[in-house]
Amino acid sequence: MAAKYVSINNQLFLEEDAKIGVADLAMHRGYGIFDYLKVIDNRPIFIEDHLDRFFNSAKEMYLEVEPDREQLKKTILELIEKNGIATCGVKLLLTGGYSTDGYAMGKPNLIISQYPLNMEQENEFDMGMKLVTYDHQRQLPFIKTIDYLMAVRLQPFMKQKNADDVLYHNTGVITECPRANFFVVTEKEIWTPAHNILKGITRSKVLKFRISGYPIVEKDFSIDDFKNVREAFITSTTKYAYPVSSIDGRMIGNGKIGPVTRQVRDLLFKLTYAK
Amino acid sequence: MAAKYVSINNQLFLEEDAKIGVADLAMHRGYGIFDYLKVIDNRPIFIEDHLDRFFNSAKEMYLEVEPDREQLKKTILELIEKNGIATCGVKLLLTGGYSTDGYAMGKPNLIISQYPLNMEQENEFDMGMKLVTYDHQRQLPFIKTIDYLMAVRLQPFMKQKNADDVLYHNTGVITECPRANFFVVTEKEIWTPAHNILKGITRSKVLKFRISGYPIVEKDFSIDDFKNVREAFITSTTKYAYPVSSIDGRMIGNGKIGPVTRQVRDLLFKLTYAK
Numbered sequence: 001m002a003a004k005y006v007s008i009n010n011q012l013f014l015e016e017d018a019k020i021g022v023a024d025l026a027m028h029r030g031y032g033i034f035d036y037l038k039v040i041d042n043r044p045i046f047i048e049d050h051l052d053r054f055f056n057s058a059k060e061m062y063l064e065v066e067p068d069r070e071q072l073k074k075t076i077l078e079l080i081e082k083n084g085i086a087t088c089g090v091k092l093l094l095t096g097g098y099s100t101d102g103y104a105m106g107k108p109n110l111i112i113s114q115y116p117l118n119m120e121q122e123n124e125f126d127m128g129m130k131l132v133t134y135d136h137q138r139q140l141p142f143i144k145t146i147d148y149l150m151a152v153r154l155q156p157f158m159k160q161k162n163a164d165d166v167l168y169h170n171t172g173v174i175t176e177c178p179r180a181n182f183f184v185v186t187e188k189e190i191w192t193p194a195h196n197i198l199k200g201i202t203r204s205k206v207l208k209f210r211i212s213g214y215p216i217v218e219k220d221f222s223i224d225d226f227k228n229v230r231e232a233f234i235t236s237t238t239k240y241a242y243p244v245s246s247i248d249g250r251m252i253g254n255g256k257i258g259p260v261t262r263q264v265r266d267l268l269f270k271l272t273y274a275k
Numbered sequence: 276m277a278a279k280y281v282s283i284n285n286q287l288f289l290e291e292d293a294k295i296g297v298a299d300l301a302m303h304r305g306y307g308i309f310d311y312l313k314v315i316d317n318r319p320i321f322i323e324d325h326l327d328r329f330f331n332s333a334k335e336m337y338l339e340v341e342p343d344r345e346q347l348k349k350t351i352l353e354l355i356e357k358n359g360i361a362t363c364g365v366k367l368l369l370t371g372g373y374s375t376d377g378y379a380m381g382k383p384n385l386i387i388s389q390y391p392l393n394m395e396q397e398n399e400f401d402m403g404m405k406l407v408t409y410d411h412q413r414q415l416p417f418i419k420t421i422d423y424l425m426a427v428r429l430q431p432f433m434k435q436k437n438a439d440d441v442l443y444h445n446t447g448v449i450t451e452c453p454r455a456n457f458f459v460v461t462e463k464e465i466w467t468p469a470h471n472i473l474k475g476i477t478r479s480k481v482l483k484f485r486i487s488g489y490p491i492v493e494k495d496f497s498i499d500d501f502k503n504v505r506e507a508f509i510t511s512t513t514k515y516a517y518p519v520s521s522i523d524g525r526m527i528g529n530g531k532i533g534p535v536t537r538q539v540r541d542l543l544f545k546l547t548y549a550k
Contacts, residue, residue: 001375006297019294020302022281022386027295027370029423030305062431091377095302096427100276102366102390103454105427111297115377139414139425147424148304150414152371152380156337179378 003083007075007112010067012082020109025096029103032095032146033057036237038117038272042086044076045237045272049201054092057144063094063108079114089115089238093146128245128257129234131177132163133223137170141196151178165234167247170196172222177234183241184221185214185231185260194218202235202268209267214260226250231258233265240272241265278358282350282387285342287357295384300371304378307370307421308332313392313512313547317361319351320512320547324476329367332419338369338383354387364390364513368421403520403532404509406452407438408498412445416471426453440509442522445471447497452509458516459496460489460506460535469493477510477543484542489535501525506533508540515547516540 006018013019026032035054038045051069058065067075076090091113097106134157136150154166167182168175175196176182181203183192190211192203207216232244232252241264243257257265281293301307310329313320326344333340342350351365366388372381409432411425429441442457443450450471451457456478458467465486467478482491507519507527516539518532532540
């Protein structure tokens with residue numbers, strides 16, 4: 001659930017009154033983009049990266065963002081202050097707007113919602129995630145659109161497979177999870193897929209890390225390569241680096257967090273909490 | 276623009292008050308299905324086919340339709356009466372509902388909107404449509420979802436190419452237009468793509484027609500086959516059968532409606548206006 005106040009087109013509404021007319025193109029044609037960032041103790045984390053991506057997604061989808069970058073930052077901070085929640089997730093959602101014919105774009109609606117974060121939960125994990133692979137290539141993967149049609153539809157499938165998340169592959173070539181990037185640790189390298197993915201902001205931070213003895217390489221690899229994998233982890237704004245314990249029921253390493261994943265995770269925490 | 280009243284979850288709202296909370300999964304994840312039918316002089320056209328498809332789309336996407344079939348028909352007719360528009364388009368839109376975490380499905384929202392139809396316009400056409408081909412395969416093409424991300428994004432491209440609509444192909448194999456099925460007339464047969472498409476209701480009617488000398492065959496064909504094509508047309512609820520005058524700037528036939536397209540169009544009108 002979102003926090004008490006939600007911003008729609010720079011106006012604050014109580015969450016229960018935060019509504020959009022049914023003519024919006026997100027409703028009719030699934031047309032919109034978004035971004036999601038963390039705020040810790042009133043500090044928005046990696047906000048410049050998120051705003052870069054948000055404005056770029058908007059541009060790629062021909063959606064105009066009415067407030068400029070500084071106004072947008074101000075609105076985010078005002079919302080945080082108004083809600084009085086210093087540590088949270090913030091979602092910026094930009095829709096196709098009210099369409100006169102249900103197909104052509106209108107003037108985009110900008111919705112900013114704040115979500116309380118459970119910090120204790122975020123610092124904990126148990127045995128790592130169980131992934132199940134699925135053959136699907138997201139359309140326009142390089143843009144952060146609201147298209148999660150397949151991901152949401154696969155939720156019953158995930159449950160049935162006793163998995164925590166899906167790992168997409170494109171006819172055998174691994175790409176990404178619906179909301180996270182994917183990494184494997186082999187004997188001598190760390191690999192993360194190079195193509196047909198959304199290049200996440202956490203991923204970009206990890207690519208700059210120097211992990212002793214393990215160069216990090218952007219390269220495409222296949223399901224068959226899993227047999228040589230010692231560790232696997234996903235990265236996202238929400239999850240930092242999170243260990244993967246099994247893929248398609250086959251255990252990765254000893255099923256627990258490995259030393260490389262631990263190191264990447266620690267470095268991400270350090271970067272996030274640096275003041 | 277929709278007519279004066281819109282039905283949301285079986286309650287009538289004035290169009291300007293017809294709103295949905297920002298937590299709906301259509302807004303956040305582009306998750307929903309719809310259907311669209313015509314009503315002529317208070318007679319819903321092919322309503323059983325449309326409801327069959329609507330309930331099937333809902334089932335395929337794990338969305339529950341709260342009203343049963345008879346209730347749904349009643350609601351549609353009540354809306355038409357309330358709006359006092361006997362000839363119109365009716366859109367049924369079923370969304371993923373209010374999600375507690377922005378990802379899991381909620382209880383679906385059902386929105387029924389009515390759109391006035393300009394009947395004079397509908398009986399007219401000038402020179403036929405200009406299509407531009409584009410390599411894209413819709414995800415879950417057999418379900419009538421709200422995913423038109425690519426189609427809406429291609430609107431500037433269409434304009435730039437001076438085209439009226441896009442014709443999708445899957446690495447050269449023709450599939451469909453974003454909102455219509457596609458047919459070609461060759462020397463001895465009428466072809467319409469067989470796979471990776473939404474099988475439209477107008478298409479299903481055309482498949483049952485007997486056009487003298489031209490068996491209608493469901494078969495996949497490629498862009499290269501266009502050179503042998505005498506006529507091309509699209510079919511949809513809105514357009515009936517509508518001639519295609521050119522594809523990628525190359526004229527089809529003499530660029531005007533051909534005798535087979537004319538015959539299919541006439542048969543569709545006859546079927547639609549039969550009482």
